[in-house]
Amino acid sequence: MSGIEALADHKRRRIEELIARTADAGGVSLVRDAGRRLLRNPTAIVGGTIIVLFLIVAIFAPLVAPHDPVQRFPELIKDLTVDTIPGATAGHPLGSDPLGRDFASRMIFGARQTLFVGVLATLIGLLLGVLLGAVAGAVGGWIDVLIMRFTDVMLALPSLLLAITLVALASRSTQWTVIIAVAVVNVPIFARLLRGSMLAQRGSDHVLAARALGVKPRNIVLRHMLPNSLTAVIVQATLTFAVAILDAAALSFLGLGDPDINRAEWGLMLGVDGVRYFEVRPELAYFPALAIIVVALGFTLLGEAIREALDPKNRR
Structure with a gap:
């Protein structure tokens, strides 16, 4: 008996050591492990830095911008001609736009407008997609078939072409028509992704x-299947935000966005001023285009890094 007791005592001590080691390491949950790998991932750091800077500029635009974005300055207007648009001067680091307004201030306020359009378009598309995907994955049957065939039709069309079609159907193009068009384009992506995740959850042990145990089907869907299926959808939302910014900028560039020329928005600045006056002052196109590319790249880098960090296959 003493040998058996000694062996049991040795195993007990080993288990206690493992528990203590795990506690000292801070746990091994997927979220914490993913967070640690994100902090060590250069791609995530670069993408996160770009996004943080973008958010700071967008949120605090009135404090960061040196001037009112719609104010016309006499010192800039006096130098405006058909073939000349003033460049960088004292108090106006990026010069003037074609109407004598401070271009740097309009770029800064353009970040706020781009953030507003991208966030709303992504959130609306996410909510509608989650609703359709949850219904299809939870109910199944002919409802699932109907919803998925509808999403297949939408996915069969190029996203930008579908957005252009939706905006063209509106009686008058506004900022909200752009937001709704971009949101609708992203709905089938979220719907199919969530539906696939929920189907995978159906056969899981929990x-x-x-x-x-006799839990009601509604509670199984809302408390077990849906929460465990949202991780991939949330990661996709990060990537979709970059696409939403590009689509909204493309619509504005094509003249299908907000017609208000006083509203500072990067896509509108690129399409209305940048292309029209490209030969006179190409910087009017370079700066908005570069800003759109950098911000979209930041969200793409962070989204891909989060996807890799949350993938259980990548856990070591």
């Missing part, structure tokens, strides 16, 4: 256990 769902089968909940059914065996």
Whole structure:
């Protein structure tokens, strides 16, 4: 008996050591492990830095911008001609736009407008996509078939072409028509992704256990299947935000966005001023285009890094 007791005591001490080691390491949950790998991932750091700077500029635009974005300055207007648009001068680091307004201030306020359009378009598309995907994945049957065929039709069309079609159907192009068009384009992406994740959850152990215990189907869907299926959708939302910015900028560039020339928005600045006056002052196109590319790149880098960090196959 003493040998058996000694062996049991040795195993008990080993288990206690493992528990203590795990506690000292801070746990091994997927979220914490993903967070640690994100902090060590140069791609995530670069993408996160770009996004943080973009958010700071957008949120605090009235404090960061040196001037009112719609104010016309006499010192800039007097130098405006058909073939000349003033460049950098004292108090106006990026010079003037074609109407004698401070171009740097309009670029800064353009970040706020781009953030507003991108966030709303992504959130609306996410909510509608989650609703359709959850219904399709939870109910199944002919409802699932109907919803998925509808999303297949939408995915069969190029996203930008579909957005252009939706905006063209509106009686008058506004900022909200752009937001709704970009949101609708992203709905089938979220719907199919969530539906696939929920179908994978149907045969999982915790769902089968909940059914065996007699948990109501509605509670199984809302408390077990849906929460465990949202991770991939949230990661996709980060990537979709970059696409939403590009699509909104493309619509504005094509003249289908907000017609208000006083509103500072990068896509509108690129399409209305940048192309029209490209030979006179190409910087009017370079700066908005560069800003759109950099911000979209930041969200893409961070989204890909989060996807890799949350992938269980990448855990070591």
